[in-house]
Amino acid sequence: MPVSERSSKLVYDALLAAGVEVVSALPETWLVHLIRLAEDDPGMILVRLAKEEEGVGISAGAHLAGKKSAMLMQNHGFLQSVNAIVSLAQLYKIPLLMLISDRGHLGEPDPWQTQGGKATRPVLDALGIVTDELRDPGQVQLQVARAMTLAQASLSPVSLLLTRDLMWEALA
Amino acid sequence: MKRVDCLAAVYDRLAECAVVTIMGAVAVELYSLGHRANFFYLEHAMGLASSMGLGVALAQPDRRVVVIDGDGSVLMNLGGLTTLARYAPPNLTHLVFDNESLLSVGGFPTATSTGSDLAGIARAAGIGNARTVTGLDEFTAAATAAIDAPELACVVAKVEAVGPASFHMDLHLLENRFEFQRALRPAPTPD
Numbered sequence: 001m002p003v004s005e006r007s008s009k010l011v012y013d014a015l016l017a018a019g020v021e022v023v024s025a026l027p028e029t030w031l032v033h034l035i036r037l038a039e040d041d042p043g044m045i046l047v048r049l050a051k052e053e054e055g056v057g058i059s060a061g062a063h064l065a066g067k068k069s070a071m072l073m074q075n076h077g078f079l080q081s082v083n084a085i086v087s088l089a090q091l092y093k094i095p096l097l098m099l100i101s102d103r104g105h106l107g108e109p110d111p112w113q114t115q116g117g118k119a120t121r122p123v124l125d126a127l128g129i130v131t132d133e134l135r136d137p138g139q140v141q142l143q144v145a146r147a148m149t150l151a152q153a154s155l156s157p158v159s160l161l162l163t164r165d166l167m168w169e170a171l172a
Numbered sequence: 173m174k175r176v177d178c179l180a181a182v183y184d185r186l187a188e189c190a191v192v193t194i195m196g197a198v199a200v201e202l203y204s205l206g207h208r209a210n211f212f213y214l215e216h217a218m219g220l221a222s223s224m225g226l227g228v229a230l231a232q233p234d235r236r237v238v239v240i241d242g243d244g245s246v247l248m249n250l251g252g253l254t255t256l257a258r259y260a261p262p263n264l265t266h267l268v269f270d271n272e273s274l275l276s277v278g279g280f281p282t283a284t285s286t287g288s289d290l291a292g293i294a295r296a297a298g299i300g301n302a303r304t305v306t307g308l309d310e311f312t313a314a315a316t317a318a319i320d321a322p323e324l325a326c327v328v329a330k331v332e333a334v335g336p337a338s339f340h341m342d343l344h345l346l347e348n349r350f351e352f353q354r355a356l357r358p359a360p361t362p363d
Contacts, residue, residue: 022231045230047259050251057220057252061192061227064212064353065235069227087216088224092349 007166008033010137011099012041014144015070020097021045022062022069024055030101030167031072038072052077056084060094068148070097075104075120076113078159085157086127095151095158102133102161124159131159134166173308175269175331176201179240181312185319186211186238189265190228190356193240194221196276197335198269202240204336207343209355215345219249222256222266229261234360236263238319243270243284250293256324257298265318266294266326270304271333279333291328302326 012034015023022045023038025031038046045067049055052073059069073081078100089096103110104117124131132147134140144160151158175198179186183205191211193199199213214221225239246253246268256266272285284290294302301323305311311329318325 022227047226047230047255050254051249053220054223054226054249054252054255057217057223058227058230060220061224061229062231063227064224064349065190065228065231065356066353066359067231084217084220088214088220091216091345093346 002169003030003033004167004169005033007137007140008037010140011134011144011162012037014141017141018144018148019068020070020148021067022047022058023072024049024058024069025072026052026055026074026077028074028077028101028103030103030162031074034072051080053081053084056081056088056096059096060088060092063094070099072099074101076116079116079119079123082123082127085129089157090127093155095155097148097151098157098159100159100161101167102163105164107164120161129157129159131161133161133163135163137166140166173306173311173329173331174334175271175329176205176336177308178269178311178315178329178331180205181308182315182319185316189236189238189319190232191238191240192221192225192228194218194242194245196242196339198240198242200336200339200341203341203343209351212352213341213343213345213348218245219252221245222249222252225264225266226256226259226261228356229264230259232356232359233261233263234362235356236265236319237261238265238267241266241268243268243272243282243290244274246290247282247284247288250297253294253297253299260324262322262324264324265315266299266324267315267318268326268328269331270328271331273333275333275335276339291326294326294328299324299326302328304328304330306330
């Protein structure tokens with residue numbers, strides 16, 4: 001069962017429509033098409049990271065320099081970058097749009113992902129970060145737009161969880 | 173040599189650049205030489221001054237960006253040096269003041285006191301224009317050349333483990349954040 005190219009394109013187009021010009025990313029399986037779309041787009045500044053927390057710094061710099069940005073990472077990448085989110089994005093009031101792949105949740109077959117799945121939503125909540133689930137392809141553009149609007153108005157991180165339902169080709 | 177003397181020697185050059193410093197003595201000393209709206213002091217998230225600088229440099233390719241870092245901070249984000257090297261924005265300069273210690277918490281030695289070579293690590297990470305300097309004239313020449321050069325450059329300055337009498341700055345971090353954002357408008361255009 002492959003990762004959905006169609007859904008990836010919907011998400012990428014939604015990021016463009018929301019005015020994103022800088023994407024920081026650390027790949028995982030669910031994000032490969034999304035990252036490739038960013039790479040193939042000459043108008044997009046794509047930064048492939050060594051570690052996800054760098055993307056928080058890059059997004060902060062881009063924001064202060066006048067460009068909207070987004071981070072693409074696995075939920076473990078989100079967990080890795082928590083201190084940067086707290087002590088840079090939240091402390092300095094940076095609108096940080098995070099697209100986070102929802103690993104370790106219902107339907108996860110990989111044992112090593114399952115602990116992170118249990119931690120993702122509670123940690124987002126503990127940090128007071130508003131989060132939404134991207135599940136219905138027909139709603140993706142609106143949800144991404146609204147997430148960006150909230151991030152810019154609140155000058156704070158906003159999370160969009162890329163769900164299994166959206167990112168994988170549906171079972172027949 | 174002293175960090176504050178190095179900063180004073182290149183202050184006029186820094187004044188025209190977007191500057192991102194990490195916290196501690198380097199922030200306070202730059203501030204004490206004369207705060208400007210285009211100076212941003214990252215008072216937390218150690219390691220990420222260079223990532224912030226990369227974000228500014230990529231977003232505004234016609235703006236000269238200088239990151240002023242410390243050895244403790246760079247050691248926290250060595251992987252970030254590979255990201256800097258990968259994208260190598262020509263408008264970015266990374267100055268690292270290496271006093272071989274975490275000064276503001278009491279002066280605990282870092283790994284650069286036992287042989288870790290940050291300029292060597294930067295070169296091995298892919299930042300070809302990376303060097304270590306130990307004298308004030310050497311620093312002034314190297315830092316000025318690095319800022320002027322249309323390529324990514326790193327200068328590691330070995331400095332004494334001394335700092336200011338007080339680490340207080342009369343500038344709240346949020347005031348600095350909004351002022352810096354406004355100072356970066358509009359993005360410069362090519363000459």
